[in-house]
Amino acid sequence: MRWKRRKRSHKAEKVLERLDEKLNRQMVGSLLACVHCGMCTDACHYVLANPGDTTYAPAYKADRIRRLFKRHKDWTGRIFPWWVKAGSVFTDEDLEELRDIIFGKCTNCRRCSLNCPMGVDYATFNRMARGLLVSVGIMPEGVAVVSKDQWEIGNQMGVLKEDYLETLEWMAEELQAELEDPTVAIPIDKMDCDVVYSINPREVKYDPRTIADAAKIFHIAGENWTMPSEGWDMTNFGLFSGDDELGGAVARRLYEKVIELRGKKLVISECGHGYRSTRCEAPNWGKFDVPFEMESSVITMLRYIKEGRIKVDKTRNTRPVTFHDSCNNARSCGLFEEPRELLNIVCTDVREMYPNRAENYCCTGGGGAMSMSEYTPLRLKSAKIKADQLKDTGAEIVVTSCHNCVDGLTDLIRHYKLGMEVTQLVNLVANALVIEKAGVAAEQEDEVEVKGGEG
Amino acid sequence: MSELLHFSEHRLQEAALGFMGLVYIIRIFWLLSFKAGRERQAPTGLPGTTPSRGIFYSWAAIATPWEMESLRTKFLLYLQFVIFHVGVAVAITLSFIIPYGPGLLENGSVVLVTQVVTGAACAVGVLRFIRRVSNPYMRAISSPDDYFSLVLLTVWLFSATLAAPNSIEQGEWHLLTYFIMTAFFLVYVPFSKISHYLYYPFTRYYFGKTMGYRGIYPIRRVKRV
């Protein structure tokens, strides 16, 4: 009997071909180094919320990807695959099964990576595997839709330019009314500004108040700032889909716009994945050496207070609050002390959450999970860990510096009936602002008007 | 000493070591053939968190269990890890002492310490095996190589405990077993999970560098009061 080679589907063939292009030394190290010690197992919120189900263990999930590497790249796996549990993919069904693990059972939160004594960074190669599947069109529906919007319309929520500009104009009018100052504006495409402010499209669509609050803070601080009419989306679905091409292209639009406006600094509104992508990852994906400074708006607000450019009165925020660290901010960008410092300046009753900072648990909406409705029941079940953590603080308000976490937390708070509110630092700072009316008007004369609809 | 034992202590070990060294060199070159990713962005995080601090912190992870939640909260497993690895290091050293410095083993205390350490490591090996087969999470992630490597090392540690006195009064079988197993172990290591110590410096170097550059390492934590 002749031995027949098992045929592979076109997509499976392509995935294996592209594996080569995706590997770098760090990734190969992580693929080789796992000793199956199991120390990372209960670092994962999926494991903790689904006791007994071994398929959620980070090393188990990682091995679904690792087996490909072992079968096709590693010498023992090539010769004796069964000995090291090496394996391959042959059919589209194999790829779909892999999709449900890498998209549905992991939020790429990196908590297991931080808890691996060997330094295996599973979250990084899980993202790599997402990219491989996306390259052959195998991904959750939501990921496909959002990626398409970001490629074609330029932002991940498909917000049209007119709607964006109209929202800014509307927010500027609201601010004028609130501050009783007709000169208040949200400058668009102003050249040579000290700050170019970029936002998450969610702010335009669902939470425009955060734009108004940020504008109020910039205005009171007397900042020479602007918002770009295009390329304004600092979020980046490339981080979630593992598509470096998309990630690089999206960020490039924003970087190039800042260069075109001759902006001195790009300030990124409160968004964990947006901050991580724009500030940390995208220069690598897009092979772009960014010539200007980039900063989280959390740091900007804190700086304004320290420099005496804005004054705040913390007695305006007296309800007990706690702070949730976004995984992307805390575990991938080291942004965890500044938000706490700011929170303590603008609130009277701040309660720590345990564990915290880089050891915090994911909101369970990370890694693009909020866009993958097919996994919602699983996500909410796994959110039990976060729900318990929140409840334990006794706070009434959860503060977070991430729009994605706002949605994830709101969803789980509703599901577990915690009766808490979710807000961001920008809202608390704006609420605590002490506005000295006389001085404000004089400082604003040089600001340009909102050019709603033009751009 | 029989010719077979002499051959096992010398030629066989030298050949096995040479083979392991060669395969390791090839392995390292292969690993280095993959390009290292580069960080283009400006560093993030608090001042004082640098890539070099991150690297040192990362390398030290194995000796600073209080810094990593998984090690801190499973301290008994960490202790087992220490005993097991110290035992392996001692058992390897023994394979050099017997042929090249047997005089050292004339000191009864050295023999006793070697036997206690390798014996304890062997006992930990048994505990680790029990954990691997009885814990469903461990079973789910284990491969034949994981089981075999653990059994191989546990039995080898036992043989090292017996070989430590370096005495042939009761026959040579225990020394022969130890040296033949050592040779097999050296040849098998590069193809198994046991070679993880080769990757540890790489993985922790790169992870620490990134985490230091991004201000995450050293970890900051506020404990519950």
Ligand code: SF4
């Ligand atoms: S802790 Fe690290 S080495 Fe251990 S099983 Fe998890 S990934 Fe593998």
Ligand code: SF4
């Ligand atoms: S990255 Fe987070 S969600 Fe994914 S396996 Fe690790 S701990 Fe679990």
